[in-house]
Amino acid sequence: MRARAEALRPSTLKAVFFVFASLCAWYSGYLLAELIPDVHLSSAVYSIQSIGKKPVLKAPTPKRQKCDHWSPCPADTYAYRLLSGGGRDKYAKICFEDEMLIGEKTGNVARGINIAIVNWSQPQLTEKVLNLMYIDPADNSGPMTKFIQNAPSKSLLFMVTHDDGSSRLKEDAKQVIEALGSTEIRNMRFRSSWVFVAAKGFELPAGIQREKINHSNDAKNRYSGWPAEIQVEGCIPKGPS
Structure with a gap:
């Protein structure tokens, strides 16, 4: 047991x-x-x-700025962007404070020099654009000269070409644009792409990009003999209200 x-x-x-x-x-x-x-x-x-996989970092979607600027303009300035025509189907555009003044969607762009005149002192008014004009200088060099001369004091003038803006551009038109500060108006050739920002009755700051021109019409370029579009953009200080 x-x-x-x-x-x-x-x-x-x-x-x-x-x-x-x-x-x-x-x-x-x-x-x-x-x-x-x-x-x-x-x-x-x-x-x-x-576990062990690399984290995927997603950048936030960038906020769209006025006139498609990369960075916002200061609060005390106006945003502008001018784009010339390029080839047959790339129409010129003029944008001011995120409003398309001239362009294909607004239906007021045409062959020649396209011009928008804006009241610098009171662009916040409903009638922001004092006047718009698209001019083929082959037929309207004289009316274009009067249109610019009649722009009131304290005005911003925006000019862009689509197709050709130089054929038979008369001397009086060249002089009135030159008087606004253009250094390229006499250098324009057949179908040159050209953009110009001007002021009447006041001086623009020295650092503002005001004018650009492109003559390249190489048959090997993307528009087969037509100069490519060019643009200028910037921020203009607000005028006195």
Whole structure:
């Protein structure tokens, strides 16, 4: 009997140890279940699969600025952007304070020199644009001269070409544009791309980009012999109200 009892003692101890270990394991699992929040299995699998992968950084979508500027103009300035025509189907555009003054969508752009005149002192008025004109200088060099001369004082004048703006451009028209500060009007050739910002009755700041011209009409370029479009853009200080 004694030998049999001694033989059963190790088995009993093992059984007790097994029961104790099972209780500990159950209790540990219970604590983990209480402490860890519920997570869907798919999310857990995705998290495991994502370990070691490089994080993907997404840049925020840039905020659109007035007249499609890359950076905003200061609060005390007006935004402008002038784009000449390029080829047969790239029409000229004049944008001021995010309003398209001249362009294909507004239906008021044509062959020649396109001009918009804006009241510098009060462009916030409903009638922001004092006048618009698209002029083929082959027929309207004289009217264009009068149009510019009749622009009131404290006016901004924006000029862009589409197709050709130089054919038979008369001397009086060249002189009136030259008097506004253009240095390229006498350099225009057939179908030259040209943009010009001018002021009447006040001086624009020296740092403002005002004029650009492009004569390139290489047959190998993207418009097959037509000069490519060019543009100027910037911020003009607001005038006195």
